[in-house]
Amino acid sequence: MGHLTIKDLARKLGISASTVSRALHDHPDISDATKRLVLDSAKEHSYHPNPIAQSLQRKRSNTIGVIVPEIRHNFFATVVSGIEEVMYEAGYIIMVCQSNESLDREVVNTKALAANRVAGLLLAISLETVNSKHLKDVIRLGIPLVQFDRVVEDLDTSKVVIDDFNAAYKATVHLIETGYKRIGFLSAKEGIALNCLRFDGYLQALNDHDVQYYPELFVKIGGCREEDGRKGAESYLKMANQPDAILAINDPVAVGAFCRFREAKMRIPQDIALVGFSGSPESALIDPALTTISQPAFEMGKAAAELLLKQLESNDDNFSPEIITLDTKLLIRGSSKSEAN
Known part of the structure; x- marks a missing residue:
């Protein structure tokens, strides 16, 4: 039956x-x-x-919408696992969408989840998201929204982030103390808060240690994937005066650059050092292994889910958003430690 x-x-x-x-x-x-x-x-x-019939009566389902830039990115896959663990225990199921780094797709995902009467929304914005009208619409509909990792800073929601400024500062200081002098920065998109904070941390470290900043070594690649890293490395290879070290916006970009430099017969870290961001498993698989900022992805997912649950259970119109800042760790490995330095 x-x-x-x-x-x-x-x-x-x-x-x-x-x-x-x-x-x-x-x-x-x-x-x-x-x-x-x-x-x-x-x-x-x-x-x-019947959960569908119940959700129609309540005008809300027991489903939580999650939008991430990419699921193939180990960092976001791990965040989703953290979210799922907390939400499952609380009796919710999650519906995951990926924006594929596209604002249009993020808007479509947001509207679809809202139309499906999700109980709440967890979101890391795409690289194209400079306009947050679709997110303001979600808030206006009364759907609780929590942002994580990549956030629209001026949107009044709870957020879970890492201290991007300090993490980039620490990584740059490590390169300076190891003896590198011409340190480049492989950037995604300038408008994204996370990108700006990491760049500011890098710049501050150079200033504090009297190391010159070379504007031509700030290379915008626009994306966060391996192919973007290869493109960035290509730009550096064409320069008459190349950098001796690079801080990349994330691990996939650093790995892409690493592969391109290797093809160009450059020795890592003797000719060029590399530091990534996120502590992904593949960062440990290349040889020499990649120095990286380890981000607590699973904890980030759990913290974001817990903030959303708190909001769902508050029933308080005066709910005041919280910001949780998680710590990072610098994992120093072979891509930036040279006997020559």
Whole structure:
């Protein structure tokens, strides 16, 4: 037999469907005897409430929408695992969409999730997201929204981020202290808060240690994938005066640059040192292994999910957003440690 409905249960008991429904929801108008009868019958016939029907009544589902730039990126896949662990325990299921670094796709995803009456939304913005109208619409609809990792800073929502400024500062200081003098920065998109904070940390470290900043070594590649890193490395290879070290916006970009430099017969780290960002598993697989900023991705997912749950349970119109900043660790490996330095 298919899914047993409230009407089926009512027919078996010879009472109205509305009485069955109210009994199942412990309505005060229904006698204890009728409630017991309905609950026993529901148990006997393995009746389970239909979540879709319930969500239509409540105007909200038990589904949480999650939008990430890319699922193939190990960092975001791990964040999603952290989210899923917390939400599953709390009785929610998650629906994951990827924007593929496209604002248009992010807008479509956001509208689709809102139309599906998600209970809440967790989001890391795409590299193209400089306009947040679609997110303001979500907030206006009363759907709780929590941002993580890549965020629209001036949007009044709870956020879970890392201290991007300090992480980039630490990484740059490490390169300076190892003896590198011409340090480049492989940048994604300038408008993204995370990109700006990492660049500011890099710049501050150069200034604090009296190391010259060379504007031509700030290379914009526009994306966050391996092929973008290869493109960036290509730009450096064409320069008459090349950098001796590079801080990349993330690990895939650093790995892409690494591969291109290797093809050009450059020795790493003797000819050029590389530092990535995110602590992805592949950063440990190349040889020499990549120095990187390890980000607590799983913890970030858990923290974002917990903030959303807190908001869902608050029922308070005066809910005030929280910002959680997680610590990072600099993992120093072979791509920036040279015996020559």
